[in-house]
Amino acid sequence: MKTIIEPFKIKMVEPIRLTTRDQREELLEAAKYNPFLLRAEDVIIDLLTDSGTSAMSSDAWAAMMRGDESYAGARSWYRFRDTVQDIFGFDQVLPTHQGRAAEHILFSIMVQPDSIVPNNTHFDTTRANIEFCGGNAKDLPCREAGDLDSEYPFKGNMDTAALETLLAEVGAEHVPIIMVTITNNSGGGQPVSMANIREISRIARSAGIPFYIDACRFAENAQFIKRHEAGYEDTPTIEIAREIFSYADGCTMSAKKDAFANIGGFLCTNDAELAQQERNILILTEGFPTYGGLAGRDLEAIAVGLREVLDENYLDYRLLSTRYVVERLRDLGIPVVVPAGGHAVYLDARRFLPHVEPLQYPGQALVAELYLEAGIRSVEIGTVMFGADSHTGEERPARVELVRLAIPRRVYTQSHMDYVLEAINLVWERRDEIGGMRIVKAPRFLRHFTAEFERT
């Protein structure tokens, strides 16, 4: 069969409030042209993020009823820990309330003021947490990542030659940790190949530097390896996931992505001594080490979600349904990052609005138009997100100007996606009339969340 079907039935629904264009004009102006500042009920299709927005299964909801809310040593903790250990393979597991808490604990121990932390591309919270500790977050995307039209199947890869050059230049003593983000969210949601992960691990081990994986979308990445990397066609996806983590010394994870959970995360390592230091901070900032900022019911939901996400029928549907949107956009001639990533569609705002200068934020302008056209909420990944130096406040154009349409897991159907496609095309047809934006107010760190804009 060619038709992609959602491999689940809908048992419970939430109504969507439909708004008019005039209402949206008023709402967006009141939100200072920043969709993060809109009320969710004023959004028709919410593609702001795939984080914490998934639909949980009947099994996960049932497991939540079994949540053991004991302060210490709850049954739910052991179920959670055993599942994480089984899939990720690390000895030490620290639950956190979400991914950035894991990052903060890890970096506050590992990163010093002169530290450099390489990654294929740091996600915004990862970068901000490193910079908050005084370190320098260094992106080393592979060459193909810069070519938004390249069909290379693993555009999330790290440039490992650049990693070796960096280590030779700055000295391994200044690099306390090497990371890779799977899939590469800020680099277009593109996967990282097993060969690349193996090579980063080899370089890290020979330099004596711990290698960590930002594992948020590990299952989607593993399925890309299964479908596109020679030698893995017949390997069960769970085995591919286990192999990925076997090359690493630890991971940070946001369970709000590939665990279908609405909240949660964890930090893993094989280093018992480091884990002890991390637990000391965990107790200070998150909670006792057997719940770490989560309710027992959340631990249960994550344990179920981590198994469900490795269902290969689900993963094939997930990758194919994202590809469906990307291919239709390409047929319409609309600039979009190819090949399709797993969790999101990325419009190339630089080519969508070539007449808007980077420091007039073409991505933010496109985000505003998608909302005005059809109530679609998306996010800029460009100069607003990455253009300001948090040490000096200086602004420079980002490497790419993208608009991310993140697709929540199991939430929207194909007809919702057809509506999104129609809206993007309507904006495309009137692109010449769209102008830029200016920032009126912005904080120093993670400015895209709360910055206020006006039209130029």
Ligand SMILES: Cc1ncc(COP(=O)(O)O)c(C=O)c1O
């Ligand atoms: C690649 C990546 N790393 C880290 C995080 C942070 O996770 P959380 O939002 O749970 O703090 C995210 C969240 O979007 C992410 O996409």
